[in-house]
Amino acid sequence: MLTITKEFSFHAAHRLHLRNLSESDNLRIYGNCARLHGHTYRLQVQLAGRPDETGMILHFGELKGIVQREVLSRYDHADLSDLPEYHDLPATAENMAEHIFRTLDRALVSNRFRLEQVTVFETQTAWATRSRDGGEHA
Numbered sequence: 001m002l003t004i005t006k007e008f009s010f011h012a013a014h015r016l017h018l019r020n021l022s023e024s025d026n027l028r029i030y031g032n033c034a035r036l037h038g039h040t041y042r043l044q045v046q047l048a049g050r051p052d053e054t055g056m057i058l059h060f061g062e063l064k065g066i067v068q069r070e071v072l073s074r075y076d077h078a079d080l081s082d083l084p085e086y087h088d089l090p091a092t093a094e095n096m097a098e099h100i101f102r103t104l105d106r107a108l109v110s111n112r113f114r115l116e117q118v119t120v121f122e123t124q125t126a127w128a129t130r131s132r133d134g135g136e137h138a
């Protein structure tokens with residue numbers, strides 16, 4: 001398999017909480033992460049496919065444009081907990097990787113390549129990866 005990967009970064013705030021729980025229950029479950037705090041997230045997007053006659057699976061610049069339009073324009077300098085996709089789900093790295101994978105999968109339509117993997121780094125030591133063959137609880 002031939003893959004290309006591009007990395008992005010964005011700054012965002014979030015707090016981990018479930019709306020149906022009390023503040024104290026959220027603090028018990030999520031600890032300090034139930035309080036508003038921020039991260040410099042890193043996002044890695046991987047495509048698998050075959051190069052065209054130019055030698056590229058997809059021009060990195062074109063991939064950047066799509067990720068910028070579909071994800072970064074909404075996520076950079078945002079409070080993620082305010083976004084509709086995290087209204088009923090906490091903005092954990094897992095939920096972000098899942099949502100971003102689904103969003104980009106709809107935007108990256110080609111018969112030569114496909115989205116293979118999305119990784120969201122919340123910190124330097126903690127990240128979540130959604131792979132094409134690793135959907136729902138796989």
Ligand SMILES: Nc1nc2c(c(=O)[nH]1)N=C([C@H](O)[C@H](O)COP(=O)(O)OP(=O)(O)OP(=O)(O)O)CN2
Pocket residue numbers: 016033091092093094122123125126
């Ligand atoms: N499975 C998950 N666990 C946690 C998530 C998450 O998204 N998925 N998120 C958090 C917090 O948002 C927190 O900001 C990051 O947590 P943590 O790795 O514990 O951060 P630290 O800086 O304390 O980590 P070090 O061990 O000091 O590197 C919590 N858990």
Ligand SMILES: [Zn+2]
Pocket residue numbers: 014033037038039122
């Ligand atoms: Zn956090």
